[in-house]
Amino acid sequence: MIFAAADQVLTVSQMVAAEERLMTAGTDVHELMQRAGRGAAKYVWRTSAGARQGYGVTVLCGPGNNGGDGYVIAEAIRERGGTVQVVAARDPGTDAAKRAASLYRGPIVGAVHARGGILVDCLFGSGLNRPLSDEFEALLSGLAARHDRAIAIDVPSGIDSDTGALLAGKLPHYALCIALGAWKRAHFLMPAMACWDLARLVDIGAARDVASAIAVGKPVLSAPARDAHxxxxxxxxxxxxxxxxxxxxxxxxxxxxxxxxxxxxxxxxxxxxxxxxxxxxxxxxxxxxxxxxxxxxxxxxxxxxxxxxxxxxxxxxxxxxxxxxxxxxxxxxxxxxxxxxxxxxxxxxxxxxxxxxxxxxxxxxxxxxxxxxxxxxxxxxxxxxxxxxxxxxxxxxxxxxxxxxxxxxxxxxxxxxxxxxxxxxxxxxxxxxxxxxxxxxxxxxxxxxxxxxxxxxxxxxxxxxxxxxxxx
Ligand SMILES: NC(=O)C1=CN([C@@H]2O[C@H](COP(=O)(O)OP(=O)(O)OC[C@H]3O[C@@H](n4cnc5c(N)ncnc54)[C@H](O)[C@@H]3O)[C@@H](O)[C@H]2O)[C@@H](O)CC1
Ligand SMILES: [K+]
Missing domain, CATH: 3.40.1190.20 (Ribokinase)
Structure with a gap:
């Protein structure tokens, strides 16, 4: 069986290694974030086309690179002429996220003022390594309640990417979960996979890691041979x-x-x-x-x-x-x-x-x-x-x-x-x-x-x- 990169299912450490290989080969983290964010933005844009007129997109950005993806998504929606706003849960904390935030030219609003058609959850991604605080959980669920639909970027904030376990008491339900770079194990494991209706993958150029797990693919079968018995x-x-x-x-x-x-x-x-x-x-x-x-x-x-x-x-x-x-x-x-x-x-x-x-x-x-x-x-x-x-x-x-x-x-x-x-x-x-x-x-x-x-x-x-x- 031969598997493409899109079939691979990576642990967080395998994903980090895949990103490091891309960077060693000459693609910097800024470019990876642009690929990830702009790829995700296409799905957000398509989903927002079905949202109520005048009800725009709110992007909730956390401090890490998942938050950085959020600024890229927000800017991509703004450039397309969409109505978009960012809620910054924390200031960006990584160089890549800071750069992405500096390139975003739309409004940043307080959480209490944010309501609309689509909530894009970029609070935490694969870097979530401990349970969500009550403050973050309330922020996320409050925003989700004030929007028609929610979209999770990479994974819902409050999910352990390797095990699919909940690191939050309760999570919103997502219409869409957009995996970045490769599928993570959580995309195939309960209870995580009950959190969304649809899952999609954005390619950022990560090559196939032969040691990785794979998603079960459609078999290629053939009719019995001409001389079969x-x-x-x-x-x-x-x-x-x-x-x-x-x-x-x-x-x-x-x-x-x-x-x-x-x-x-x-x-x-x-x-x-x-x-x-x-x-x-x-x-x-x-x-x-x-x-x-x-x-x-x-x-x-x-x-x-x-x-x-x-x-x-x-x-x-x-x-x-x-x-x-x-x-x-x-x-x-x-x-x-x-x-x-x-x-x-x-x-x-x-x-x-x-x-x-x-x-x-x-x-x-x-x-x-x-x-x-x-x-x-x-x-x-x-x-x-x-x-x-x-x-x-x-x-x-x-x-x-x-x-x-x-x-x-x-x-x-x-x-x-x-x-x-x-x-x-x-x-x-x-x-x-x-x-x-x-x-x-x-x-x-x-x-x-x-x-x-x-x-x-x-x-x-x-x-x-x-x-x-x-x-x-
Ligand atoms: N590294 C890369 O090259 C790329 C990363 N990408 C994005 O980067 C994400 C991973 O980025 P990060 O590793 O920065 O991780 P996150 O953005 O998930 O954030 C991790 C940060 O939050 C802190 N944190 C973890 N759990 C917390 C909690 N419960 N409460 C408060 N703070 C908490 C961590 O200490 C760390 O500072 C991916 O999910 C993906 O969205 C994409 O932009 C593609 C490229
Ligand atoms: K997220």
Whole structure:
């Protein structure tokens, strides 16, 4: 996979290093601030065009370079003929911010007089390193209340850029968050990402940092080869358990996602549709059923149950040596240290399963989600898809990717089974757990977008086909 600079997701220190590389190459901080501010101003201008007539733009400027960006934005709006004013929370404190402030030729007003169409929040950016004071919090929320809409520059003031944690009691809601130079982790993490409706990125020329995390991108897929046959396209076997519905749902997702052959092995296969090859397989027969060398990926967990039979079925999967996707009950039955070499597997824990696994594997639970997912990947050797409204994918070699925001309609029963089926199908096709997990997460969100509001998990599985078609 090749990723562009626009796909990278940087920590604050990686962003500082990227800016330093640009400066070493001859672009000074003033020029970077101009690029960032003027790039952001285009979005502010477009948004202000929809604001009420005569209701202008107020830019709230803090003391650091985020505040400096604010002066550049204000001046750019003024030059375009817009109505703009600055509220200076503090005097500019950096050389670049001072220079930007000196180049701004519009009015600076007291906060109490500021009301209007759009509030541009440049109080603090990635340099925020401690909680907002009550004074700043009141200033920000008061201004937001006196404007129709708010736009956050780089990150909302009151967000930890690396973890997405709130460093304020309460933040305004933003119509738009404009990331500068590169995405930061907070742009993909809760609770930060619930603070805005839309996020956009302004390019300032930062090159791709190969060590950085990436945003999960749209996969580039191809139709089966001219000489393809069902096994070469990938045979997925889904191990059924106590609750047959979940395994059927995962099978349906897998069948819509490019696998050549989907087979369900379960004690009871009543109700299986005619397109699904379903084999009644008792626990004692499972090892033999999984001995087929043509199996490209095995899914175990959806509807498995947690009793001794379930444990036997999971163990048969683990002992088969196949490429595995382990989900749901399968995760809850994993045992440390026996299952610390799951190399090539994909684990798909939701929040509760993640917590259980961490406790079971003796891992810390108090870090931010990316660090937790990386620790679990390292402990198990598997690719970990840490699901949720902010899905993070971590690989055992330290790879990290962040999913863009997906429709909240996904918060319905069965969508996890669909994701597990997607992972299994992509694993069968690509034979690479990292690639498969990233493709599956993107297709899952895209299927949700295409399924529209209030879908059920079956609708979601059926919407995978048009999602996949968009990648061909
Ligand atoms: N460095 C660069 O080359 C560029 C930086 N850019 C902007 O610069 C921002 C980062 O600038 P800075 O590092 O100056 O950071 P900020 O503008 O976020 O401000 C940090 C300053 O605020 C202080 N501070 C932190 N938390 C505080 C709190 N809770 N209460 C009061 N003061 C607090 C810090 O001690 C520091 O003086 C980015 O978010 C982006 O907007 C862009 O202009 C692009 C270029
Ligand atoms: K900000």
């Amino acid at each position: 069902k096994y070469r396209r990938g045979l997925v076997v889904v191990i059924g358990g106590a609750m047959p519905g979940a395994a059927l749902l995962a099978s349906r997702a897998a069948a819509h996602c490019g696998a050549g052959y989907v087979k369900l092995v379960a004690r009871d296969v009543a109700g299986a549709p005619d397109w699904l090859v379903a084999h009644e397989t008792g626990d004692g027969d499972l090892a033999a059923a999984l001995a087929d060398d043509r199996i490209a990926a095995l899914l175990v967990g959806p509807g498995l149950g947690r009793d001794d039979n379930a444990r036997a079925r999971l163990n048969a999967g683990l002992e088969s040596g196949r490429h595995l996707v382990i989900d749901a009950d399968g995760l809850m039955l994993l045992e440390a240290p026996a299952h610390t070499s799951l190399s090539g597997a994909i684990l798909t824990p939701h929040y509760g399963e993640m917590l259980w696994l961490e406790r079971h594997f003796g891992l810390a639970t108090d870090a931010a989600k990316p660090a937790r997912a990386l620790a679990l990947a390292e402990a198990t050797g598997a690719v970990v898809v840490a699901k949720g409204p902010d899905t993070v994918i971590a690989g055992p070699g330290g790879q990290l990717s962040f999913a863009s925001s997906a429709p909240s309609w996904l918060s319905v029963a069965g969508t996890g089974d669909v994701l597990a089926g997607l992972c299994a199908a992509r694993l069968a096709v690509t034979v690479d757990a990292w690639t498969a997990a990233n493709e599956a997460v993107w297709l899952h969100a895209e299927a949700a977008r295409r399924a529209g509001p209030a879908f059920h998990a079956g609708d979601l599985a059926d919407a995978i086909r048009p999602a996949l078609e968009s990648c061909l």
